[in-house]
Amino acid sequence: MTSKLARSFAAVMALLATGIAGANQYNLQPPQSIIAREIYDLHSLIMWIILAIFVVVFGAMTYSIIAHRKSAGHKAEQFHENTTVEIVWTVIPFIILIGMAYPATKTVVSMKDTSNPDITIKATGYQWKWGYDYLQEGVSFYSSLATPRDQIDGGNAEGRKNNPNYLLEVDNPVVVPVGKKVRIITTANDVIHSWWVPALGIKQDAIPGFVRDTWFKVDKAGTYRGQCAELCGKDHGFMPIVVEAVEPEKYAAWVKDQQAKMAKAAVADDPAKSWSLADLKARGEKVYAANCVACHQATGMGVPGAFPALSGSKIVIGPKTDQIAMVLNGKAGTAMQSFKHLNDVEIAAVSTYLRNNWNNNSGEAVTPADVKALRK
Amino acid sequence: MEAAHAHAPGHDDHAHHPSGIMRWIQTTNHKDIGTLYLWFSFTMFMVGGVLALMLRVELFQPGLQVWRPEFFNQLTTMHGLIMVFGAIMPAFVGFANWQIPLMIGAPDMAFARMNNWSFWLLPPAALLLVISFFVPGGATAAGWTIYAPLSTQMGPGMDLAIFALHIMGASSIMGSINIVTTILNMRAPGMTLMKMPLFVWTWLITAYLLIAVMPVLAGAITMILTDRHFGTNFFNAAGGGDPVMFQHIFWFFGHPEVYILILPAFGIVSQIIPTFARKPLFGYVSMVYATSSIAILSFIVWAHHMFTTGMPATAQLFFMYATMLIAVPTGVKVFNWIATMWKGSMTFETPMLFSIGFVFVFSMGGFTGLVLAITPVDIQLQDTYYVVAHFHYVLVAGSLFAIFAGAYYWLPKWTGHMYNEVLGKWHFWLSMVFFNITFFPMHFTGLAGMPRRVPDYALQFADFNMISTVGAFGFGLAQLVFLWAVLKCISGGEKAAAQAWEGAEGLEWTVPSPAPYHTFETPPAVK
Ligand code: HEM
Ligand SMILES: [Cu+2]
Ligand SMILES: [Cu+2]
Numbered sequence: 001m002t003s004k005l006a007r008s009f010a011a012v013m014a015l016l017a018t019g020i021a022g023a024n025q026y027n028l029q030p031p032q033s034i035i036a037r038e039i040y041d042l043h044s045l046i047m048w049i050i051l052a053i054f055v056v057v058f059g060a061m062t063y064s065i066i067a068h069r070k071s072a073g074h075k076a077e078q079f080h081e082n083t084t085v086e087i088v089w090t091v092i093p094f095i096i097l098i099g100m101a102y103p104a105t106k107t108v109v110s111m112k113d114t115s116n117p118d119i120t121i122k123a124t125g126y127q128w129k130w131g132y133d134y135l136q137e138g139v140s141f142y143s144s145l146a147t148p149r150d151q152i153d154g155g156n157a158e159g160r161k162n163n164p165n166y167l168l169e170v171d172n173p174v175v176v177p178v179g180k181k182v183r184i185i186t187t188a189n190d191v192i193h194s195w196w197v198p199a200l201g202i203k204q205d206a207i208p209g210f211v212r213d214t215w216f217k218v219d220k221a222g223t224y225r226g227q228c229a230e231l232c233g234k235d236h237g238f239m240p241i242v243v244e245a246v247e248p249e250k251y252a253a254w255v256k257d258q259q260a261k262m263a264k265a266a267v268a269d270d271p272a273k274s275w276s277l278a279d280l281k282a283r284g285e286k287v288y289a290a291n292c293v294a295c296h297q298a299t300g301m302g303v304p305g306a307f308p309a310l311s312g313s314k315i316v317i318g319p320k321t322d323q324i325a326m327v328l329n330g331k332a333g334t335a336m337q338s339f340k341h342l343n344d345v346e347i348a349a350v351s352t353y354l355r356n357n358w359n360n361n362s363g364e365a366v367t368p369a370d371v372k373a374l375r376k
Numbered sequence: 377m378e379a380a381h382a383h384a385p386g387h388d389d390h391a392h393h394p395s396g397i398m399r400w401i402q403t404t405n406h407k408d409i410g411t412l413y414l415w416f417s418f419t420m421f422m423v424g425g426v427l428a429l430m431l432r433v434e435l436f437q438p439g440l441q442v443w444r445p446e447f448f449n450q451l452t453t454m455h456g457l458i459m460v461f462g463a464i465m466p467a468f469v470g471f472a473n474w475q476i477p478l479m480i481g482a483p484d485m486a487f488a489r490m491n492n493w494s495f496w497l498l499p500p501a502a503l504l505l506v507i508s509f510f511v512p513g514g515a516t517a518a519g520w521t522i523y524a525p526l527s528t529q530m531g532p533g534m535d536l537a538i539f540a541l542h543i544m545g546a547s548s549i550m551g552s553i554n555i556v557t558t559i560l561n562m563r564a565p566g567m568t569l570m571k572m573p574l575f576v577w578t579w580l581i582t583a584y585l586l587i588a589v590m591p592v593l594a595g596a597i598t599m600i601l602t603d604r605h606f607g608t609n610f611f612n613a614a615g616g617g618d619p620v621m622f623q624h625i626f627w628f629f630g631h632p633e634v635y636i637l638i639l640p641a642f643g644i645v646s647q648i649i650p651t652f653a654r655k656p657l658f659g660y661v662s663m664v665y666a667t668s669s670i671a672i673l674s675f676i677v678w679a680h681h682m683f684t685t686g687m688p689a690t691a692q693l694f695f696m697y698a699t700m701l702i703a704v705p706t707g708v709k710v711f712n713w714i715a716t717m718w719k720g721s722m723t724f725e726t727p728m729l730f731s732i733g734f735v736f737v738f739s740m741g742g743f744t745g746l747v748l749a750i751t752p753v754d755i756q757l758q759d760t761y762y763v764v765a766h767f768h769y770v771l772v773a774g775s776l777f778a779i780f781a782g783a784y785y786w787l788p789k790w791t792g793h794m795y796n797e798v799l800g801k802w803h804f805w806l807s808m809v810f811f812n813i814t815f816f817p818m819h820f821t822g823l824a825g826m827p828r829r830v831p832d833y834a835l836q837f838a839d840f841n842m843i844s845t846v847g848a849f850g851f852g853l854a855q856l857v858f859l860w861a862v863l864k865c866i867s868g869g870e871k872a873a874a875q876a877w878e879g880a881e882g883l884e885w886t887v888p889s890p891a892p893y894h895t896f897e898t899p900p901a902v903k
Binding site for chain 1 (some may be wrong): 438440443455493513514515523525526531590612621653655656657658659660661684685686688692693696700703707708710714717720721735747750751753758759820823824825827829833834835840891
């Protein structure tokens with residue numbers, strides 16, 4: 001009996017120990033920042049304590065089940081209290097808990113210390129992508145899922161099988177320098193999202209109308225992947241986060257590159273330029289694909305019951321001002337959020353695109369000046 | 377005693393009660409109402425279970441195969457709401473109705489008509505939830521926690537869910553008032569508070585919790601409703617509101633709610649273990665104190681669900697310490713159960729199997745609760761499958777297993793027949809094995825970084841998800857064994873004695889099996 005017991009305990013322990021010792025699949029991801037490492041160690045410590053309690057408590061229970069059974073001829077004793085024992089098993093857990101709380105407290109305090117960052121990046125949650133603004137560098141971009149739709153929907157299951165980063169890849173990753181303290185400020189445009197990169201040990205909710213912050217410092221160059229962690233609607237599972245940590249020189253070069261790109265885009269989106277309907281429509285198609293397609297769909301037919309069709313929509317083919325106002329301000333209490341973070345050209349372009357695509361043939365262009373006039 | 381025996385079973389349903397369906401609609405009898413609650417709960421358990429299997433089908437492999445993401449979110453949300461408010465809570469109220477009067481020697485519940493009304497509010501509420509799948513936009517898809525402002529974005533399905541929650545909340549409050557009044561005023565002479573069976577104690581405390589927090593939930597969802605339709609901005613930052621305030625209010629209800637879902641289970645298990653260990657409950661007094669302190673502490677830990685919202689460090693520390701503190705009385709309970717088994721003379725009929733299973737698997741959920749209480753670790757694990765594993769260990773292996781244990785334990789009293797032990801054992805072992813196959817791997821996927829409430833996942837989570845799905849179907853099928861065992865027991869079987877179990881103690885075992893329609897019309901004397 002006892003050898004069988006010992007064997008089953010060994011098996012349970014081995015199972016839990018693999019959990020602790022860490023093949024990637026069974027445990028927290030390998031930590032890549034100080035905080036992540038502290039969390040990892042805290043978790044291991046707690047698991048060892050739990051394992052010890054588990055063995056003592058369920059060892060006793062298993063022994064009792066085997067020894068104190070009627071079929072084994074055991075007669076019941078009738079004791080039903082023992083003050084000493086009861087005090088002991090209230091006090092001991094208490095002491096164990098203090099032992100766990102102490103290191104945890106230190107980590108809580110260091111997680112919260114966002115002072116003196118080298119770089120500050122604002123991460124804004126949108127349904128369903130992330131927007132990033134490097135506050136000192138003036139770099140801004142959006143970051144959306146890069147996994148092709150056909151891999152997700154099953155048209156290309158083969159592609160999915162061969163894609164090691166399925167659902168964890170984006171078009172524009174967040175680039176940060178190794179060894180520098182990066183402060184992330186989170187906020188959101190519509191509902192609550194959560195910015196989470198497991199290997200870096202951070203998860204911070206992004207709350208509309210409020211800003212929160214957290215920080216990390218990456219140990220070594222590499223690509224670290226995470227996902228939005230707060231249910232945020234239909235495509236909650238499809239808004240990953242990718243952080244690329246590079247050497248500081250490479251980072252400086254990347255910043256230059258981004259700044260140049262942005263300057264170019266600003267010239268391309270110059271509202272003073274004369275925009276033809278065809279130009280606007282072409283630009284609008286891109287804006288639509290980046291911002292609207294998740295809800296209103298490529299067909300412009302929306303999702304019945306949830307997101308209205310824009311093809312044939314009264315608002316789209318009605319007066320320009322109503323349509324622009326809808327896109328600029330959104331509609332309170334619905335998933336249609338304000339898109340005022342897009343520039344005048346983008347809003348003019350997407351509005352023109354809507355009015356002249358699918359079954360909508362107004363032949364009318366919305367100009368950047370129209371948009372500008374309606375901005376509050 | 378004699379008075380109770382003098383009534384032939386079923387005496388009254390012919391004399392002054394309608395028969396057929398009207399008997400059930402008009403009944404004010406605590407036993408009938410208990411039965412109604414239990415069947416209602418089982419029906420909702422099946423509905424919630426089908427939703428869960430629909431979820432697991434989609435999660436069987438990566439990619440979107442069966443459902444669109446928006447419908448998947450409706451499934452998760454409705455599964456959660458139906459299981460919590462439709463299956464687990466009503467089941468415990470069913471037990472309370474049947475057992476509390478029998479255990480304290482009362483003839484019925486204090487407010488018999490209100491009792492009828494509390495039950496009959498539930499089917500319309502359930503209907504609203506089910507109908508909400510068919511309105512434009514479908515059921516609410518904001519999660520059972522209906523966080524604002526996602527919930528303000530939802531379609532009319534959200535309004536139906538809010539109405540349903542309001543109705544169920546009213547039902548719970550009425551039920552609780554009834555239970556408190558019954559326990560405080562209708563105990564047989566000589567039954568002091570400290571002589572009450574532990575099941576009655578845990579329900580007394582649970583009922584107070586319900587009365588305290590259901591109105592808080594009602595407030596939260598009413599604010600959502602007015603934000604949605606009447607231009608208020610409680611949770612809308614653009615109008616000066618605060619989305620995080622919703623979470624504070626919700627979890628001020630929500631954390632006591634999780635104890636509402638477990639305290640009666642503690643009570644059931646505390647009745648069963650002494651019976652089959654043939655030994656009095658160890659530490660009765662400390663059990664009462666532990667239950668009370670859990671209930672009190674449950675009001676000051678709510679923000680452990682919100683560590684990632686970004687509270688100040690002092691708040692995170694306070695909620696971490698308070699949460700860890702709850703582990704102490706919870707531990708005391710587990711130790712007491714094991715000490716009750718210690719040096720007893722145990723047999724392992726189905727109720728005992730489910731109770732021991734409960735102690736073992738519930739404790740695993742307690743351990744993961746402790747892991748989650750550690751703020752930095754929680755920040756990693758919040759909103760991952762690890763949390764899903766944690767709460768299924770405490771709710772399925774905890775609350776649900778205790779419900780099964782209680783059902784097998786008291787079925788002889790309710791039906792007059794012993795259930796079939798072979799079926800019961802099959803039910804236990806299948807449930808236990810498949811439960812762990814389903815939920816144990818979720819600890820791993822959660823640790824490795826799989827978020828919860830997603831219809832699709834990265835490839836490294838594929839193996840464990842496949843295992844979970846297989847386990848879920850096994851678990852689902854195992855519940856049909858339960859249905860079979862119950863139906864078989866109702867329709868016949870070995871006759872049960874008044875004291876159906878050798879080691880059972882308590883007033884309920886002094887009345888015949890099945891318990892007559894009216895019991896304890898003259899109060900029994902308790903030494
Ligand atoms: C030792 C006792 C326990 C401790 C220390 C504990 C701790 C926690 C913590 C810290 C969380 C938040 C996890 C997160 O979202 O990041 C949590 C979640 C949860 N716990 Fe527990 N817990 C305990 C027992 C229980 C019991 C007895 C129940 C119910 C029967 C329960 C039900 C839940 C549920 C339903 C959630 C998740 C709610 C959601 O987000 O949907 N817990 N628990
Ligand atoms: Cu999100
Ligand atoms: Cu809680």
